[in-house]
Amino acid sequence: MKNETNEAQESLTLEIGSVMKLVDELELAADGDNVIYDTRTLLKVYLYMLIKGITGFKTMVKKLNHQPELLASMGLATCPHRTTLSKRFKVLPEGLREQIRTLHNGFVAEGLNITEVMSVDSSLMQAKGYVWHKKQRDKGELPKCGNIDQDAHWGKSGCGEWVYGYRVHCLVSHPAEAALPCDVEVASANIKDAAVFEQHLCPSIPTETKVIFGDSGYDKEACYTACDQNNISLITPIKAKKHSPPQRHERAQLYNDPEVRQAFALRKTTVEPFQGQLKSLFNLDQLPVKGLANVRPLVILATLAYLLLAKLNLLLGRDLLKLHDTLMAIR
16 A cells, blocks of 8 residues: 555656656746846746645745755755745746747647637636725725735626626637637736737737637727737627728628638637636636735746646647646646
């Protein structure tokens, strides 16, 4: 029985090690001279926490201090203080977004046609703690109950449900069998989809992209203009009135083309399932942390982990998007 247990632990360690090896392959920017713990090492710590469902830095520090072999496996000679882990976590996002785009390009290099057509969308995530009712929030009156995420806001889902929290905005490959994220951004729930798309996602669209599908939230002239400048057709559910400009009539005619409508309907098999699976894999329906400074790196880190699991599946010859089984094996 003891040997069987040791074999199971060894298998688990090898599985975790396989993910950490993928982190070693990432081309991260060089750290400054005054950095004690390099970004790659801390990224392994954060990924371990995410995979194992550890949400507190204090808990992780305690685990590292009690498991020297785990500390060594991450390349750490000493255990970072929890405040160090917290501070470095907050500055991860931009570097991680670049890694997400690089990993996405890696799948293209493997022969997957995942850049010509993309889908864009957003999804709500409930803030940690109690809700801050709109009337009180507008007045700046904090509820007496406390435990309020003050950076969160109210947003309305596609099915008409109001949620107090944040939105994850994502750009995802369109083929259902390879619906992989190319870029993500996080904002409070009241920020409009079009604003995030124009300011944060548009600059990272692959040069090979020809078409982007988006819902009515992206039916804004600024979004169309940003795509037109990159020779991309942004297709949304658009209606043109009698006195609408000719260009809007052309966009409406394109959207109503039967073949385009058929392709547009495939969004339900790409970007929407990605959002659901991301939240399900890493328990993000209700966020475990407060404040945009913590929520943003957590969600972007989860997206990076999503791609690392997909890459691991590719290397193992498994179905690319069978991520739940792979994650459970690692856990």
